Amino acid sequence: MKLARLLIAALAALICSTAAFAEEPPCPPFEVTGAGPDLVLVPGLGSSPAVWDGVKDSLANDFRVHLVHVAGFAGRTLEGDPATLVARTEAEVIRHLDCQKVTRAAYAGHSLGGFLGLMLTADHPDRISRVVVVDSLPFYPLIFDPRLTPERTAAQAGVIRDSMLAIDEATFAANQRTGVQSLVRETRFHEQVVGWSLASDRASFAGAFHTLMTTDLRPRLGDITVPVTVLAAANPYAPRDRVELLFSSAYSGLPGVKLTIIEDSYHFIMFDQPEAFEAALRTGLTE
Numbered sequence: 001m002k003l004a005r006l007l008i009a010a011l012a013a014l015i016c017s018t019a020a021f022a023e024e025p026p027c028p029p030f031e032v033t034g035a036g037p038d039l040v041l042v043p044g045l046g047s048s049p050a051v052w053d054g055v056k057d058s059l060a061n062d063f064r065v066h067l068v069h070v071a072g073f074a075g076r077t078l079e080g081d082p083a084t085l086v087a088r089t090e091a092e093v094i095r096h097l098d099c100q101k102v103t104r105a106a107y108a109g110h111s112l113g114g115f116l117g118l119m120l121t122a123d124h125p126d127r128i129s130r131v132v133v134v135d136s137l138p139f140y141p142l143i144f145d146p147r148l149t150p151e152r153t154a155a156q157a158g159v160i161r162d163s164m165l166a167i168d169e170a171t172f173a174a175n176q177r178t179g180v181q182s183l184v185r186e187t188r189f190h191e192q193v194v195g196w197s198l199a200s201d202r203a204s205f206a207g208a209f210h211t212l213m214t215t216d217l218r219p220r221l222g223d224i225t226v227p228v229t230v231l232a233a234a235n236p237y238a239p240r241d242r243v244e245l246l247f248s249s250a251y252s253g254l255p256g257v258k259l260t261i262i263e264d265s266y267h268f269i270m271f272d273q274p275e276a277f278e279a280a281l282r283t284g285l286t287e
Helices: 002-023 049-059 082-099 112-123 150-166 169-182 187-198 202-214 218-223 240-250 274-286
Strands: 031-034 038-042 064-067 105-110 128-134 228-233 258-262
Touching (some): 031 049, 038 112, 049 064, 082 112, 105 112, 112 202, 112 228, 128 274, 150 202, 169 187, 228 240, 228 274, 240 258
Parallel strands (some): 038 105, 105 128
16 A cells, blocks of 8 residues: 555656646747847737847847747737737746847847837846947837826727728738838838738737837836937928927936937838948947
8 A cells, every 4th residue: 555655746746846847937939049148039019029030140140049929920829819819929038048048138129119118127127238228218108298198098099909900901012001101201112011010910919009009108118227329200290309308308218318310211210211220229229
C-alpha cells in the first residue's frame, strides 16, 4: 500500500508539472536581426513590422533589432480578447525579451507603438533603456481638443468602435483608403498601408483604437526615468507652431523629454521623410 501511494503521488506530480509546462506560452514569432545593443521596434495601429523596412537593415548594422508583429494586425492571427490588445502586446514584448534573454532594450514605436512604449516603460522601468516615440501622444484625443479627458471621450469612443465593427468590408476599405490620404503624403505607399489595415482583425483594430481613445498616460509620465525622444510630423495642415504647442503641453509631465519636429511629413514619417526620420531616430537612440 505504501508503494502504491508513492507511485500515485509521483504520477500526480508528473501530471502537474507536465500541465504547467504545456500552459507556458510560446515565444512570440518576432523577427530578430543584426548584432549589437538590443532595440525593439513596434508598428502602429493595424500596421505591419514592414513599416520599418526603410531603416531595418541600416539599424541592424549597429543594433540587434527585434521587430514586433502585433497579434491581430496585418495578417497575424488574433490571440485573446481584442479589447485587451494593447495590454496583451505589452506582455508579449516582455515575454519576447525573456525568451531572447534580453535584460534591457531600447525601444522605438510608431503611433500606437509609441503609446505602448510609454506604457511599457512606466510599467517595466528596469526593462527599457530609452524610448523614441514616433508621432504619438500620451492621450490620443488631445489632437482634437486639449481639454478632453477619458471620461469625456468614453461614449464617443464606444460609438466609433461599434461602428467600425458594424460596417461591411467594402465600406471599411473605402474608409481606410480615404483616411490614408491624411496619414501618408507619399502616394506610392497608400495601398501598402491600406492593405495592412484590411489584413487586420477588425475587432483587434477597433479594440486598440478604443484603448487609445480612453487611456490617458499623462499621469504616468512621471514614472518614466529613461531618456525619451518624441518625433512629431508637421505639414501645412498641422503647422509647426501648433504641433510644438500640442506635443510640448501633452508631454509636460515628462522631465527631460526631447521633441523633434520633422517638416513636410504626415503621420508615417518613415515614408514621407525617410532620411530625416532615420537621422532623428538614431539621435534619439544614442544621445
